[in-house]
Amino acid sequence: MLDAGRHPRKARYVNEDLCNACGDCVAKCPTKVPDAFNVGLGERKAIYLYFDQGIPSVMTIDEDSCRFFATGKCKVCEKMCKKGAVDFEQKDRTVTIDAGAIVLATGLSVMDPTPLTQYGYGRIPNVITGLEYERLINATGPTGGRLYRPSDGELAHRVAYVQCAGSRDMNHCDYCSSVCCMYSIKDAMLGREHDPDSVSHIFHTDLRNVGKWFQRYQIRGEEEYGIKFIRGRIAEIQNGRSDNPILWYEDTRTREVASLEVDMVVLAMAALPSPDAKELTRILGVEVDRYGFVLTDDATPSSTNVGGIYACGFCKGPCDIPESVAQASAAASSASTRVLGER
Amino acid sequence: MSGNEPASSKVGVFLCECGGEIAGPIDVEKLSRDLSSGRDEVSIHVTPYWCSLPGRRRLREAIEQEGLNAVVVAGCSERTHGAIIAEAAREAGVNRNRVAIVNLLEHCARVHPGRRPAATSKAARMIRMGVAKAGGARPLETITEDVHRSAVVVGGGVAGLSAARALAAREIPVVLVEQEQELGGMLRGVYLLFPSYGDSARFVSEMSDRTVTHPGIDVRTGTTVTAVSGHAGAYTVTVEAAGASEDLSGGCIILAAGADVLVPEGLFGYGVNPRVVTQYEFEDMLREGLSDVRRIVMIQCVGSRNAERPYCSRVCCTATVKNTITVLEAVAGAEITVLTRGFAEYVGDLDRARESGVKFLRYDPERPPEVADETVKVFDVMSSADVAIPYDLVVLATPLVPRAGTAELARTLGLPVDDHGFVAEPHTKLRPSAYAPHGVFVAGSAHWPATVTECQSQAFSAASRAAELLDRGTIEREPMIAVVDELTCRGCGECVEACAHDAPCLVEGEDGIKISKIDALRCVGCGVCIRVCPPSAIALQHFTEQQLLSMIGAAAGT
Numbered sequence: 001m002l003d004a005g006r007h008p009r010k011a012r013y014v015n016e017d018l019c020n021a022c023g024d025c026v027a028k029c030p031t032k033v034p035d036a037f038n039v040g041l042g043e044r045k046a047i048y049l050y051f052d053q054g055i056p057s058v059m060t061i062d063e064d065s066c067r068f069f070a071t072g073k074c075k076v077c078e079k080m081c082k083k084g085a086v087d088f089e090q091k092d093r094t095v096t097i098d099a100g101a102i103v104l105a106t107g108l109s110v111m112d113p114t115p116l117t118q119y120g121y122g123r124i125p126n127v128i129t130g131l132e133y134e135r136l137i138n139a140t141g142p143t144g145g146r147l148y149r150p151s152d153g154e155l156a157h158r159v160a161y162v163q164c165a166g167s168r169d170m171n172h173c174d175y176c177s178s179v180c181c182m183y184s185i186k187d188a189m190l191g192r193e194h195d196p197d198s199v200s201h202i203f204h205t206d207l208r209n210v211g212k213w214f215q216r217y218q219i220r221g222e223e224e225y226g227i228k229f230i231r232g233r234i235a236e237i238q239n240g241r242s243d244n245p246i247l248w249y250e251d252t253r254t255r256e257v258a259s260l261e262v263d264m265v266v267l268a269m270a271a272l273p274s275p276d277a278k279e280l281t282r283i284l285g286v287e288v289d290r291y292g293f294v295l296t297d298d299a300t301p302s303s304t305n306v307g308g309i310y311a312c313g314f315c316k317g318p319c320d321i322p323e324s325v326a327q328a329s330a331a332a333s334s335a336s337t338r339v340l341g342e343r
Numbered sequence: 344m345s346g347n348e349p350a351s352s353k354v355g356v357f358l359c360e361c362g363g364e365i366a367g368p369i370d371v372e373k374l375s376r377d378l379s380s381g382r383d384e385v386s387i388h389v390t391p392y393w394c395s396l397p398g399r400r401r402l403r404e405a406i407e408q409e410g411l412n413a414v415v416v417a418g419c420s421e422r423t424h425g426a427i428i429a430e431a432a433r434e435a436g437v438n439r440n441r442v443a444i445v446n447l448l449e450h451c452a453r454v455h456p457g458r459r460p461a462a463t464s465k466a467a468r469m470i471r472m473g474v475a476k477a478g479g480a481r482p483l484e485t486i487t488e489d490v491h492r493s494a495v496v497v498g499g500g501v502a503g504l505s506a507a508r509a510l511a512a513r514e515i516p517v518v519l520v521e522q523e524q525e526l527g528g529m530l531r532g533v534y535l536l537f538p539s540y541g542d543s544a545r546f547v548s549e550m551s552d553r554t555v556t557h558p559g560i561d562v563r564t565g566t567t568v569t570a571v572s573g574h575a576g577a578y579t580v581t582v583e584a585a586g587a588s589e590d591l592s593g594g595c596i597i598l599a600a601g602a603d604v605l606v607p608e609g610l611f612g613y614g615v616n617p618r619v620v621t622q623y624e625f626e627d628m629l630r631e632g633l634s635d636v637r638r639i640v641m642i643q644c645v646g647s648r649n650a651e652r653p654y655c656s657r658v659c660c661t662a663t664v665k666n667t668i669t670v671l672e673a674v675a676g677a678e679i680t681v682l683t684r685g686f687a688e689y690v691g692d693l694d695r696a697r698e699s700g701v702k703f704l705r706y707d708p709e710r711p712p713e714v715a716d717e718t719v720k721v722f723d724v725m726s727s728a729d730v731a732i733p734y735d736l737v738v739l740a741t742p743l744v745p746r747a748g749t750a751e752l753a754r755t756l757g758l759p760v761d762d763h764g765f766v767a768e769p770h771t772k773l774r775p776s777a778y779a780p781h782g783v784f785v786a787g788s789a790h791w792p793a794t795v796t797e798c799q800s801q802a803f804s805a806a807s808r809a810a811e812l813l814d815r816g817t818i819e820r821e822p823m824i825a826v827v828d829e830l831t832c833r834g835c836g837e838c839v840e841a842c843a844h845d846a847p848c849l850v851e852g853e854d855g856i857k858i859s860k861i862d863a864l865r866c867v868g869c870g871v872c873i874r875v876c877p878p879s880a881i882a883l884q885h886f887t888e889q890q891l892l893s894m895i896g897a898a899a900g901t
């Protein structure tokens with residue numbers, strides 16, 4: 001048996017067994033804050049559901065913005081709740097779980113774009129990240145799927161996608177983040193579906209369409225959605241007139257330096273191990289590579305250096321959904337074999 | 344109640360906004376008004392997502408409160424969400440067969456953008472058809488059958504061996520069938536593994552030994568699969584070895600038949616110029632030790648990413664880089680140039696190779712390299728210059744291609760293959776490890792080119808899912824199948840010919856008359872057999888002619 005140790009569990013100030021996520025509390029809560037799920041592009045209340053299809057489907061009170069925690073007065077949500085689920089007395093608690101095996105599936109985080117000063121994120125208003133684009137283009141997102149520019153709220157028709165933003169870059173992450181080429185193609189296709197006037201340019205290093213049917217998807221993007229692929233890294237993005245970003249690059253096929261004015265730029269940011277993985281792997285004694293991804297070996301792809309601890313998905317290194325799912329089942333298989341006792 | 348129509352139908356219509364995906368192109372408010380006015384005796388409910396937890400809870404509550412006995416969910420596709428919606432309805436007491444899913448998202452909202460009034464009117468008709476279908480359906484019992492707790496693994500490469508061992512570790516009896524005389528598959532021809540640079544031969548022999556000596560694994564080498572019959576939970580796999588035929592039984596089948604390396608006859612002088620080999624053949628040369636070879640030119644994407652094979656073979660870049668490093672460590676003064684079309688090496692040692700002096704040039708597929716007697720001539724895209732590189736050896740990275748026989752084997756198993764010839768899954772993103780026949784799982788390069796590590800992950804994944812099925816003891820499936828009216832059937836066998844899933848077969852009754860019998864677990868309920876049956880003896884029990892007629896009536900607004 002592994003010493004699973006202690007596991008801190010944050011108070012959500014809502015009784016999970018009673019809350020039915022009806023939303024009466026949200027409707028009356030007086031405090032609005034930027035919505036983290038919508039990467040700050042929309043607003044949510046201090047009591048909120050992380051997102052519509054989130055699991056568990058239970059409200060949470062954000063202690064940092066809740067009026068009651070700040071002033072000692074309010075508790076409107078408690079009054080509104082017919083189920084009596086709001087519980088301001090809830091405390092953070094430490095839960096101890098005994099387990100025969102542990103599976104690490106801590107996923108990824110996305111690199112902060114500000115150190116890539118040449119791309120002007122934060123300085124040029126219409127330069128956004130891939131994740132921000134995902135929320136904008138999503139029909140349930142803060143703009144209902146319309147690509148409004150942060151600078152003036154106008155629709156962005158001409159969009160440039162910058163691949164390898166921080167990845168395959170010896171100054172930041174010198175590995176390939178693996179998923180960006182394909183999600184950028186998908187994003188550009190969605191853009192065209194939502195806006196027939198949309199024109200997309202994807203600036204790439206190598207187009208890594210190594211997965212099943214990926215090449216065909218790229219060809220479809222090119223032929224049916226008119227996506228233009230340009231091989232070349234962006235040297236610099238400038239803010240042009242009307243806050244239109246201007247990208248300067250060398251097209252490595254023609255060896256010409258050129259520029260392109262667009263309405264919006266989407267940065268495909270490098271993917272990193274999740275920020276908590278470092279501390280977690282340290283506590284568990286699990287070996288990681290120089291980037292912080294969990295090391296596993298050739299012969300047993302889910303096993304870490306610690307017996308009984310397995311890993312799957314992005315915490316082992318960049319991978320897409322099918323690979324993550326296969327690795328997850330593999331880790332479950334190895335973990336259950338250990339728990340049952342290998343025969 | 345089973346077998347009879349409920350006295351009166353109380354149909355609930357659950358309109359899904361799918362966030363704004365449906366509520367944008369379709370006027371859901373008007374739709375709901377249209378449906379609740381006039382002749383439609385239905386109750387209408389609207390929510391952003393019926394598939395979400397709160398959505399499904401509301402669905403159950405509505406069924407219970409209003410005493411509904413039929414449900415129409417108008418949202419997305421049956422294929423992606425049918426099961427969870429039906430499960431929620433079942434929990435509230437509505438039979439699976441009286442749940443209709445109307446695909447407003449794909450069949451209406453997405454195909455008619457910008458035509459809101461027309462799309463809304465079409466949506467109303469689609470929903471009325473759904474109401475006719477669900478309301479006219481009779482409740483059906485779930486089909487349950489026993490599961491034979493054993494597995495047949497087809498293929499003895501790294502994927503097959505890993506799957507067999509993972510199953511055996513759970514005390515599931517395994518028969519492993521390999522057509523070659525030796526286990527190990529493609530890895531037997533590989534010199535070093537990546538990323539460990541460990542000896543592949545040793546890895547394979549250790550793995551094979553552990554498999555052969557495992558008491559729970561029956562290894563059959565030199566054996567080929569000739570036929571498969573049965574269904575999930577009870578398959579019969581007919582194999583042939585040394586001219587003798589044998590039937591193996593298994594509750595599930597894991598297909599790990601691997602792939603072949605393309606032999607590039609006629610490309611870049613291969614087959615004519617003795618100094619041109621494939622990257623896979625080069626592995627053997629590395630094992631033997633290179634002699635008189637110092638200057639090597641490697642060409643990537645030979646026979647792949649072209650019109651004939653429009654796919655990237657995934658593993659070649661990693662293998663090439665691994666081999667450049669192996670050469671540099673073995674041969675003093677080696678000069679290696681790799682000609683690429685862009686490097687798709689998503690894992691590997693590219694930077695290490697570059698730092699060790701390997702040159703990487705980029706070629707344009709429109710102007711491919713030319714292998715002359717002494718040099719390889721290529722237009723280097725990056726420097727816009729024609730270059731001639733002297734060589735002792737040219738190594739061609741050719742793609743993995745589906746193995747001859749995989750398509751036929753897949754067909755026997757009821758597995759579709761894609762147009763490249765690799766085994767296809769129903770949904771690469773949503774259900775990457777699930778396949779159309781419930782008892783068949785696929786691992787390794789039969790599915791798509793995969794590295795050793797990926798083969799193992801997929802094998803463990805397949806074993807894990809197979810064990811989930813086998814340990815359940817029984818298998819259940821929804822009764823959405825075709826049934827034969829024995830009195831009308833004349834035993835002509837047209838249905839047997841027509842079925843792509845080998846579900847019907849002719850059996851002799853007590854009176855000596857042949858009639859068709861449909862294997863409930865193989866049948867997918869497609870209805871192809873109905874079309875070919877001369878006396879119309881076959882019907883889909885979940886979708887009768889009356890239902891179809893009333894749906895047409897509903898669509899026409901009569």
